Amino acid sequence: MDIQRPYLLFIGDARDDLAAKTASGILDWRRDWCLGQFRLPGCNADLKIPDLTIAQAREKGVRTLIIGVANAGGVIPDNWTTTIVEALDAGMDVASGLHTQLGSIPAVAEAARRNGRQLFDVRHNTMTFATGKGTKRPGKRVLTVGTDCSAGKKYTALAIEAELLKRGLKADFRATGQTGIFISGRGVAVDAVVADFISGAAEWISPANDPDHWDVIEGQGSLFHASFAGVSLGLLHGSQPDAIVMCHEPTRTTMRGLPDSTIPDLQACIDANIAMGRLTNPAIHCVGVAVNTSKLAPEAALDYCGGVSRRLGLPCVDPVAWGVGPIVDRLLATT
């Protein structure tokens, strides 16, 4: 899977900005790849980039229409089909992270065939992987892990990639989820892989590389999330990270989607990841804690992160508010 850029971001008739968060996530990290937005009548979201028709987008060289909007059920409503077909007829590929597969819509499948274009359904996985082998491979790897789902693992990984590149180092963000795949143009939705191949997919995502090259791998779930820990463990084993960064949302009291489960202790969560990760990389260690402090007042945020840092002896930052400099310092000093 290699999604061609630049992109036109389709946000359809999104009822608010939140419904367009896939598109805004791409825009946050890959502004240069996004030439415009496409909105249908009734759209209440605005990405604040130029509105382009399909013809205008084609003119500007857009290669892929990205369906950057989510809705309940993950379906592709009938009123989107005309635009999708028009994009295919204009020579673009189309990529979607929705549950409905693009190719399951006859008019879309037919237009793709007619124009020899590709349809990318990044939530579905059609690749065949080998099972994971656990064999040490060259290159350096850092994996973002979490106390819970949706704790900032993608954002933190992207911030680390950006910081490494800013320092002139070789680094690639490795996507394991839908939005991440749009942001990197490639990757595998690891949670959609058949269970036997989780670690194998993670090995495929972050293959052998130069000894001084960093793969910055987007984590998924949490070893302490009763729904998804198997995915997290396979990803930990397949990534064989030299270092992990623990991501945490400090105001959450129960695990996402599991109202009866409490959030694990930070140190216990780090310890479990280290203990299990040693299987494929005995040198694994934690280089920092990334905290989403958006729900704390600025002073409380500083206070919280300072306390974590003293208690755990690790850099602790909010990657959005303050960047990941101290974590990357520690990463480079210890790996």
Place this chain on the structure above:
Amino acid sequence: MDIQRPYLLFIGDARDDLAAKTASGILDWRRDWCLGQFRLPGCNADLKIPDLTIAQAREKGVRTLIIGVANAGGVIPDNWTTTIVEALDAGMDVASGLHTQLGSIPAVAEAARRNGRQLFDVRHNTMTFATGKGTKRPGKRVLTVGTDCSAGKKYTALAIEAELLKRGLKADFRATGQTGIFISGRGVAVDAVVADFISGAAEWISPANDPDHWDVIEGQGSLFHASFAGVSLGLLHGSQPDAIVMCHEPTRTTMRGLPDSTIPDLQACIDANIAMGRLTNPAIHCVGVAVNTSKLAPEAALDYCGGVSRRLGLPCVDPVAWGVGPIVDRLLATT
């Protein structure tokens, strides 16, 4: 999935007894369900049960033809098709654990449709599961876990089920792999489930039950197997076992399929399963070690198991040679 019995065991043109090990595994544990074997010319295996034609099997009341033979690649060769179609025409269902799906063979798909019969491809999973929730449910559960793959987890679980039933207790073996599914008539091949639903499938396999009922769940893989640990962890979380039994093959020096990986220490492997399993059942504990001593001399086997038992303070037996009585004693005393 509910495979109707009794069975006719199809072993085709198996080149030796090992190629028919799925069939012999079913026979070991469910002799009463197996009315006969069906062999093609050139078959070198013999299950030592009556050879039946399809017509004879139908006469005796067989409900399902089980493809009980494995071959390289897991394909269904052309020369099996006639028998499979004949069975469907005689009103039987057909079940297979091979990679090739029965329904992908046009003549077989057509015969199933024509006769309104079911095709079971137990290696493939077509069910939809909810994600695991980790909520405590009534009933007692014991899970077999392992230091490695193919360490006796299925056999040990079946032996525990048999011992519990012998003692007049309520128990059900819960199958998570192909042969286990044939043996129980139902179950889910957990390694074939989409990664997001591993623990959810395990919850589905061992649902809420009477407080004095035992689910004896067949484990898969090992937390220390770099290829499959994600499956093992999801199964551990979804099963939420009150007790685990550690299965071990003492003569193996490297992990199955991973020549560079050593076998974990027994105590470390028990500790890791307990630590991770606490997430969904804080009462989890280990009630014994099941050792496959088939490659040891009888005296060495006794010596080995005695040593493990003293060192770990747990019953340690070869379930095949000596039965699982001491493990079930401990299970009932502590749960």
